[in-house]
Amino acid sequence: MKLGVFMVLFGGRSLEEALDYVASQGLDAVEIGTGGNPGDKHCKPDELLANETALKNFKKAVESRGLTISALSCHGNPLHPQKHLAQADHETFHKTVQLAEKLEVPVVNTFSGCPGDHEDAKYPNWPVAPWPNDFQEVLKWQWENKIIPYWSEAGKFAADHHVKIGLELHGGFSVHTPATLLRLREAVGEVIGANLDPSHMWWQGIDPVQAVQILGRAGAIHHFHAKDTTIDPINVNKYGLTDMQEYTNMLDRAWQFRTVGYGHDVKTWADIISALRLVGYDYVVSIEHEDGLMSVEEGFTKAVHNLRQVLIEEPLSEMWWV
Incomplete structure (x- = not known):
């Protein structure tokens, strides 16, 4: 496995500055936003698709630092009932898939989206x-x-461009659990898989190790996010796991995102990494830091340190003791 980071974390730095910093921390890969919720600070699809020189320079900026791009990410809601909002996210997705093909990036991450309850919904x-x-x-x-x-049409479009779709299982969207991901995958095909983020499993009451097992046995994990969650044992009894308070109200919320190791111990993360290896996932573990108690740099470096202890990096060998 390789260790990477979701570059939206460094939106305050230029692409080159952010890549330099990531490389200095010894990481192997970057996940880059192309629009939608992650924004396009480091990667503007329109510019790169229209200019071959800019495209080559972008790719060189990453590769010259010994890094690879694990995924392009354009999380949005292409099923939004307000057509102009849905269309904008749909177009961003299409451009991201086209760009991924040109950059030889195998995965585009996004959300499934969530529609309204009838044709005229708002x-x-x-x-x-x-x-x-x-x-x-x-x-x-x-x-x-x-x-x-x-997603049947979107899946065909992605497959025609030799790109897989990693849907992040996230509350508020139609695909948010292993079961809903597998339901869509059965209808659309193997181009659909998960961008599995344990943090969203924990707050839904799902054990991430079991989620890895369920999805991994089906070959349905296309990408993986490393982010933690802590559940407050007192507040959860007042507000429940579907707590609607703002993320900034950390003292009273039922749960909150933490950097890796600050919601669950390193042994739990070792179990997750081992489960990934067990089901054959040998791709990138991409750090996503949304911890409201830590700065960008501290939350990121602590996640790197904690994951370094448990990441399984070397290729599998024969069982020499058998």
Whole structure:
């Protein structure tokens, strides 16, 4: 496995400055935002697709520092019921796939999106309960009329460009659990896989090791994020895991994101890494730091230190003791 970082963390630095810093920390890979929620500070698809020289210089900037690009990321909501918002994210996704092909990047990360509850809806509707029965009707309509049709076309587009889609399992979007990812994968094909982030498993009450096992046995992990979560044992009893308080209200929230090792111990992360190796994932572990208690540099360097202790980097060898 290789250690990488989601470069949105260094949006305050130029591409070259950020790459220099990442390389100085001994990392192997970078994940770069191309628009949508991650923004396009370090990578503007329109400019790179229109200018072959700029494209070559961009690729050289990464490779000359001994780094590779693990994924291009354009997390958005291409299923948003407001058509202009959906169209913008859809176009960003298409351009990102085209750019990934040119850069020989194998994965584009994004969200599945979440539609409304009917054609004239204004806002997304995320059903999370089977009763009242209205929610079941909404869910059925969404999957049959929006989610599967959209991703069937998007999946074909990505496959035609030799790119895999890593959907981040994130609350608030239609694909947010191993089961919903596998449901879409069954309908669309193997081009669909997970950008699996343990932090979003923990706050949904899902054991990330088991999520790795479930998805990994199906060959459905295309990329992996390293981010932690802590659940407050008192606040969770007041607000529940679907706590709607702002992330900035850290003292009262039921859960919050932490850097690797500050929500769960290193042994837990060793179990996650071992599960990844067990199911055959031997690609990049990409650090995403959204810890409100730590600076950019401190949260990042602590994640690097903690992951270095458990990352399995050497190729598998024969079982010499058998």
